[in-house]
Amino acid sequence: MRKIIAVAGPTAVGKTKYAIETAKAFKGEIVSCDSMQLYKYMDIGSAKPTAEEQAEVKHWLVDEIDPKASFSVAKYCSMAKNAIEDIFSRGKTPVIEGGTGLYLNSLLYDMDFGCAPADDQLRLTLEKEAELFGPEYIYSKLEAVDPEAARRIHPNNVKKVIRALEGASNGNNIEDFNKCKQKCKDYDAILIGLTRNRHELYDRINLRVDKMVEQGLFDEVKELLEMGLNEDDISMKGIGYKEIIGYFDGLYNKDEAIELIKKNSRHLAKRQLTWFRRYEDMKWFNLSEYKSDDEAVEVVNEWVRTQML
Numbered sequence: 001m002r003k004i005i006a007v008a009g010p011t012a013v014g015k016t017k018y019a020i021e022t023a024k025a026f027k028g029e030i031v032s033c034d035s036m037q038l039y040k041y042m043d044i045g046s047a048k049p050t051a052e053e054q055a056e057v058k059h060w061l062v063d064e065i066d067p068k069a070s071f072s073v074a075k076y077c078s079m080a081k082n083a084i085e086d087i088f089s090r091g092k093t094p095v096i097e098g099g100t101g102l103y104l105n106s107l108l109y110d111m112d113f114g115c116a117p118a119d120d121q122l123r124l125t126l127e128k129e130a131e132l133f134g135p136e137y138i139y140s141k142l143e144a145v146d147p148e149a150a151r152r153i154h155p156n157n158v159k160k161v162i163r164a165l166e167g168a169s170n171g172n173n174i175e176d177f178n179k180c181k182q183k184c185k186d187y188d189a190i191l192i193g194l195t196r197n198r199h200e201l202y203d204r205i206n207l208r209v210d211k212m213v214e215q216g217l218f219d220e221v222k223e224l225l226e227m228g229l230n231e232d233d234i235s236m237k238g239i240g241y242k243e244i245i246g247y248f249d250g251l252y253n254k255d256e257a258i259e260l261i262k263k264n265s266r267h268l269a270k271r272q273l274t275w276f277r278r279y280e281d282m283k284w285f286n287l288s289e290y291k292s293d294d295e296a297v298e299v300v301n302e303w304v305r306t307q308m309l
Contacts, residue, residue: 002088002187005304006096008033008104008276009194010269012204014287016049018194019097021297022304023057026093031083032061033098033107036238038076039067041224044217045240047208057095060087067224067235070159077106084187094187101275108189108279109180126162141165157237190307191282192300195273200288205265209240213258218244239264 005028007019023030032038036046040063049059060083065071080103084094096107105111130138139155142164149164183189196204221244229236231245240261247257276282283303290296 003190003308004084004094004096004107004187005190005192006033006104006108007192007194008097008101008282009099010201010272011047011099011265012208012269013194013196013201014204014293015097015099015194016047016053017293018192018297018300019095020049020053020057022192022301023093023095025301026095026304026308027091028093028095029058029060029087030095030097031080031087032059033080033096033100033103035076035100035103036235037062037098038065038071039063039235040065041227042067042220042235042238042241044212044215044220045238047212067229068233071234073102073106073111076103077111080107081186088187099272101272104276105180108184108191110182110184111180122166123162126165127158130158130162135161138162138165142168154237156231157234158232159234189281190304191279192304193276193279193282193284195284195286197286197288201269202266205269206262209258209262209265212240212261218247218254221245222248239268 005022005026007015007022009015019030022028034046036042037048038061039046042048048062053059054062061076061079064079080096084107087094096104098104126138126141135156135158138158139150139153139161142153142161143150145168146164149168153160153164155161195201217240221241224236224241225245225248231237231242236242236245243257243260243264246252246260247254252260285296285300287293287296290299
């Protein structure tokens, strides 16, 4: 059985470093599993691997998509599996790295992306209602028919709300994706979960946001807005982007925007941990328990070696 290695965990836990070290140890190439790093021009806010890091190990699915373009988990799955097959074909090991749970799920399980067929008439009706009555109106409809999906989707993400309503109307709500049990048969997966003690993780998140601001995050968002992107684009709804748009719109001051990014990043980390802990065969490593990153890398890779046999 061909084997892939997946390095998952919450934002700011240190996935990039560990994925690179694991890829170097097992003749691997990294396939990004991050919904923001896919986009071009969005470098700082997505915590994209640096040019130096990408030079150490080849990275796939980074800087691939125009931030104006539509994108979906189905497209991600197709692109990622093509990358995986390319890596296998050259005798190397695919190392999946990132924190987007649904993207990882699409590589581990057989997900039926056609389970919610498009309903053109319903879509047109919902789009018209959103235009006439506002996004809150159709969001309230989703809350009524699929509250679980409503909790995961931002009220202003009109396209996603409408898609969820289409699925619900056909008796297939989004929750079905999260209940996929049939594992992908194309390869076996070695799952590594990285975590840290909560206070340490939150400190790392706060420090990362401060560093992003120092690196020019506000200027990056300004440039994207000048390119014609706006708050309606899915790419601009990512944490670190939507909050700064709010600042530019005068909703709060700069310090408040920064604190909001930190707060939303901490909440994201909680959701990511909840998602990844569902995987019973994921081996967890608490990085706070090791004296150094080098020691932790050695322990992680030694465990991976036992799984590669």
